[in-house]
Amino acid sequence: xxxxxxxxxxxxxxxxxxxxxxxxxxxxxxxxxxxxxxxxxxxxxxxxxxxxxxxxxxxxxxxxxxxxxxxxxxxxxxxxxxxxxxxxxxxxxxxxxxxxxxxxxxxxxxxxxxxxxxxxxxxxxxxxxxxxxxxxxxxxxxxxxxxxxxxxxxxxxxxxxxxxxxxxxxxx
Numbered sequence: 001x002x003x004x005x006x007x008x009x010x011x012x013x014x015x016x017x018x019x020x021x022x023x024x025x026x027x028x029x030x031x032x033x034x035x036x037x038x039x040x041x042x043x044x045x046x047x048x049x050x051x052x053x054x055x056x057x058x059x060x061x062x063x064x065x066x067x068x069x070x071x072x073x074x075x076x077x078x079x080x081x082x083x084x085x086x087x088x089x090x091x092x093x094x095x096x097x098x099x100x101x102x103x104x105x106x107x108x109x110x111x112x113x114x115x116x117x118x119x120x121x122x123x124x125x126x127x128x129x130x131x132x133x134x135x136x137x138x139x140x141x142x143x144x145x146x147x148x149x150x151x152x153x154x155x156x157x158x159x160x161x162x163x164x165x166x167x168x169x170x171x172x
């Protein structure tokens with residue numbers, strides 16, 4: 001899981017972001033674990049390249065792939081961060097374009113979960129492409145670029161929204 005943080009003046013380092021992201025992964029695994037068998041593939045290179053953190057097995061044996069996002073800055077900004085360029089000086093595409101997951105699962109600091117179909121979120125970006133401007137996030141030695149999307153717009157297209165004390169979605 002990648003931590004999604006965005007600020008103009010702060011420099012982020014991978015280790016601290018990874019630590020916070022791991023906590024978010026644990027929260028989401030615990031939440032989904034009562035309904036799905038969860039296979040953590042976040043450490044497997046092929047899945048990393050495809051932007052997939054977990055494979056969820058449904059009770060009928062079919063599977064669905066998900067990418068987790070813990071956007072801690074969303075409580076301050078009112079936006080989710082759609083990553084367009086992961087590492088600017090290597091021109092690596094961001095998860096927003098690269099991810100092959102069936103669903104993106106965003107955990108917000110309020111413990112709200114937004115389950116989004118990637119195509120619908122990408123369509124939001126395309127619809128607003130003329131008005132959208134990349135924001136830069138300074139990391140140690142590189143920048144990440146992305147487009148802030150208002151939480152209100154994302155909620156309009158979510159597949160499933162829940163506070164964590166509610167039931168687990170049936171991901172079809």
